Amino acid sequence: MSILQLSLITKSGSTKKCSANSESTTIVVPDNYTKIQEAIDVANPEDTIYVRNGTYCENLFINKTISLVGENPEITIIDGGTSNETFSPVVYVYGEEAKDVSICNFTIRGSNNAWGIYILFHANAWVENNVIVNNSGGIVADLSDNNTFINNTVINNKSEGILFFYSSANIMRNNTISGNEHNFGISESSFNHDIDASNRVNGKPIYYLKNRSNLIINPSSYPNIGYLALINCTNITVENLNLTNNYNGILLADTKNSTLRNNSFGNNSRGMDITDSSNNTIQGNNVTDNTWLGISLFHSPNNRYRQNNLVENRLNFKVRGDHLSDFLQDIDTSNTVNGKDMRYLINRTDLVVSPSTFDNTGYLAFVNSDNVTSENLFIENNELLFAFTQNSSITENVVTSGGISLTYSSFINLTGNAITNGESGILLCHSHSNTVAKNNVVQNTEHGIYLQTSSNNTIFSNNLKSNDMGARLVDSSNNTIFRNNITDSIDYSIIVYDCSYNKIFHNNFNNTIPKWQAVCSDCIGNDWDDGYPSGGNYWSDYNGTDLYSGTYPQNQPGSDGIGDTFYTSFGTIADRYPLMQPIRTFTLGVWEGKTCNVDLISNSTVSNFKLDETAGIINFNVTGKERIAGFCRVIIPNVIVEDLWNGNYTVLLNGEPLPFRNWTDTEDTYIYINYTHSEHEIIIIPEFPKATILTIFMMLATIVIIAKKKLAKSHRKLVRSRLA
Numbered sequence: 001m002s003i004l005q006l007s008l009i010t011k012s013g014s015t016k017k018c019s020a021n022s023e024s025t026t027i028v029v030p031d032n033y034t035k036i037q038e039a040i041d042v043a044n045p046e047d048t049i050y051v052r053n054g055t056y057c058e059n060l061f062i063n064k065t066i067s068l069v070g071e072n073p074e075i076t077i078i079d080g081g082t083s084n085e086t087f088s089p090v091v092y093v094y095g096e097e098a099k100d101v102s103i104c105n106f107t108i109r110g111s112n113n114a115w116g117i118y119i120l121f122h123a124n125a126w127v128e129n130n131v132i133v134n135n136s137g138g139i140v141a142d143l144s145d146n147n148t149f150i151n152n153t154v155i156n157n158k159s160e161g162i163l164f165f166y167s168s169a170n171i172m173r174n175n176t177i178s179g180n181e182h183n184f185g186i187s188e189s190s191f192n193h194d195i196d197a198s199n200r201v202n203g204k205p206i207y208y209l210k211n212r213s214n215l216i217i218n219p220s221s222y223p224n225i226g227y228l229a230l231i232n233c234t235n236i237t238v239e240n241l242n243l244t245n246n247y248n249g250i251l252l253a254d255t256k257n258s259t260l261r262n263n264s265f266g267n268n269s270r271g272m273d274i275t276d277s278s279n280n281t282i283q284g285n286n287v288t289d290n291t292w293l294g295i296s297l298f299h300s301p302n303n304r305y306r307q308n309n310l311v312e313n314r315l316n317f318k319v320r321g322d323h324l325s326d327f328l329q330d331i332d333t334s335n336t337v338n339g340k341d342m343r344y345l346i347n348r349t350d351l352v353v354s355p356s357t358f359d360n361t362g363y364l365a366f367v368n369s370d371n372v373t374s375e376n377l378f379i380e381n382n383e384l385l386f387a388f389t390q391n392s393s394i395t396e397n398v399v400t401s402g403g404i405s406l407t408y409s410s411f412i413n414l415t416g417n418a419i420t421n422g423e424s425g426i427l428l429c430h431s432h433s434n435t436v437a438k439n440n441v442v443q444n445t446e447h448g449i450y451l452q453t454s455s456n457n458t459i460f461s462n463n464l465k466s467n468d469m470g471a472r473l474v475d476s477s478n479n480t481i482f483r484n485n486i487t488d489s490i491d492y493s494i495i496v497y498d499c500s501y502n503k504i505f506h507n508n509f510n511n512t513i514p515k516w517q518a519v520c521s522d523c524i525g526n527d528w529d530d531g532y533p534s535g536g537n538y539w540s541d542y543n544g545t546d547l548y549s550g551t552y553p554q555n556q557p558g559s560d561g562i563g564d565t566f567y568t569s570f571g572t573i574a575d576r577y578p579l580m581q582p583i584r585t586f587t588l589g590v591w592e593g594k595t596c597n598v599d600l601i602s603n604s605t606v607s608n609f610k611l612d613e614t615a616g617i618i619n620f621n622v623t624g625k626e627r628i629a630g631f632c633r634v635i636i637p638n639v640i641v642e643d644l645w646n647g648n649y650t651v652l653l654n655g656e657p658l659p660f661r662n663w664t665d666t667e668d669t670y671i672y673i674n675y676t677h678s679e680h681e682i683i684i685i686p687e688f689p690k691a692t693i694l695t696i697f698m699m700l701a702t703i704v705i706i707a708k709k710k711l712a713k714s715h716r717k718l719v720r721s722r723l724a
Helices: 003-012 036-042 638-645 691-723
Strands: 026-029 048-051 054-057 060-062 067-070 076-079 091-094 102-104 107-109 115-120 126-128 131-133 137-142 148-150 153-155 160-165 171-173 176-178 182-187 204-210 213-217 227-231 234-239 242-244 248-253 259-261 264-266 270-275 281-283 286-288 293-298 304-306 309-311 315-320 340-346 349-353 361-367 370-375 378-380 383-387 390-395 398-400 403-407 410-415 418-420 424-429 435-437 440-442 447-452 458-460 463-465 469-474 480-482 485-487 494-497 503-505 508-510 518-521 583-591 594-602 605-612 617-623 629-637 649-653 661-664 668-676 679-686
Touching: 026 036, 036 048, 036 060, 107 115, 115 131, 153 160, 160 176, 176 182, 182 227, 182 248, 182 270, 227 234, 242 248, 248 264, 264 270, 270 286, 286 293, 315 361, 315 383, 340 349, 361 370, 361 378, 383 390, 403 410, 418 424, 424 440, 447 463, 469 485, 583 605, 594 605, 594 617, 594 638, 617 629, 629 638, 629 679, 638 668, 649 668, 668 679
Parallel strands: 026 048, 048 067, 054 076, 060 091, 067 102, 076 107, 091 115, 102 126, 107 131, 115 137, 126 148, 131 153, 137 160, 148 171, 153 176, 160 182, 204 227, 213 234, 227 248, 234 259, 242 264, 248 270, 259 281, 264 286, 270 293, 281 304, 286 309, 293 315, 340 361, 349 370, 361 383, 370 390, 378 398, 383 403, 390 410, 398 418, 403 424, 410 435, 418 440, 424 447, 435 458, 440 463, 447 469, 458 480, 463 485, 469 494, 480 503, 485 508, 494 518
Antiparallel strands: 583 594, 594 629, 605 617, 617 679, 629 668, 649 679, 661 668
């Protein structure tokens, strides 16, 4: 054994994983390289990088099999606080090529936006004898298996201490976790981890109990619990505990016939996290102030809930699953959310839930129901859930810090709702043939509207503003998305992934970040326009010109309000007929049993839009900067053109005839006019009035003739009097 090897073992007290391999090369920092990352970059697989005491202001990226060993964890410091990146773990271990990485004997600190150690797509990492302190998060294993964490101190990080996410078979021994917002937890993972009570949360042991039965867990039998998980357990009673400041307040996985009663779960990320667990009784618990979810149910059928009190959780109650049985829960109104009743309604028909029929509603779910309605409710910190439900309506509800979720539901009219400050404002999962219209979806942290494996839905006239992502479609087909305003998205306006044969047109995509409008990946047959002359979408970063008209390639003389070249984004979107300005819709009312709208595309400010049905006249005002060229493209349903105008009309600008260009397809008539800006009134009137209008004209003409005769008679009398 070399002097270096002996020094490593003596100073660290670590296992052989944290010492130099006699068959590999040892690179010493700063002796051989002044920066740790420089040594990593030149190292060969299986090499050891030994780092002497000191402070190294770096963010490390490890994508190969190496051992990274510090001289002394107290004074060998990696400080990632100088990075200006938006995502900058101090030590980032990535990919299968980095299998068997070891990280030992360091203080790792300073990331303001990520974790001290982030392990992604990796296996068999060995993390030992480190101090992880003052980062955004401590240690995360993400999609990473068979990692070992021994004798680490994870303290005073802003969010998670140690979190396993989509990961399995990790080992934990003798780790000290304290002072983090959420000290320890497991999310979306398998639960075959090896975690014993030598690990401490805030000085108390972690109890990760597997394959247990017939236990009573309370302050007498388990006087100090830092974290509690029940994995594949049966007939366990958990009572009178206060479990706080972890990612999961309590975790149940594959656990049956157990009881949770009279416990408090507060200030966790997820208060009660229940996965693949059934026939449990949840009674008399207080679930308060959890930063993400109060109670989460995933693939967990037939649980009984009584007298639970959920207060001020970010989202109080959420049920997810892929089968009807996952949603069959026994929940009555003895359970409350923020002091209001929980209404979990199963097998209902012909029922309306509104303030007038069911007052004091704080949570509402319809499951396996038909012809039911939710209207005019105020839902806060909850989702409004329709699961396995058909032929129903969700209208005029206000949902704050929550969302509306359709799961395996069809023929739902989801119209006129206001949804703010949630995660996904409107979520359709395995839901088909629904109408989502005229909703105001604002400032949600994930999506405005999210379609997952959903088809034949119609999404129109929604306002999606300031959401992280405006709209997202995944594995969804044959949906029609039009006339939506998608503005000020933090990320992309729209993402379409693994989708086919959707039609997306007449939407306004106005992202604050240029070129971050849209992404379409693994897509087949999606249409991003409605053909010509209808046109495509408005893209705020489109920089084409409008000198020509006609179908592609546009080569006919004269503008038409449509760009002459395609709109593309990341080389994937092909909107053949991008609109030159945003499209605005004016609702005219019901015409022959159908709601009629007039759409305007203009670089002018449009105001005072009116339709006189009797006279058959459309008029509106346009304003803009003096002496600047203006245009207006008016899209009018043919039913109006034929019914009011008999197909013949003229355009007036301030009362004078104005030349115009026009096109017609099977649905609409398109009128294009241009002018020089100031303020103008534009009138579109019938060229050959209908009979009713002729009658009005005849009456007006008669009045004028009578008035002229009276005026002439008066004039003659005046002349005679003057002559006399």
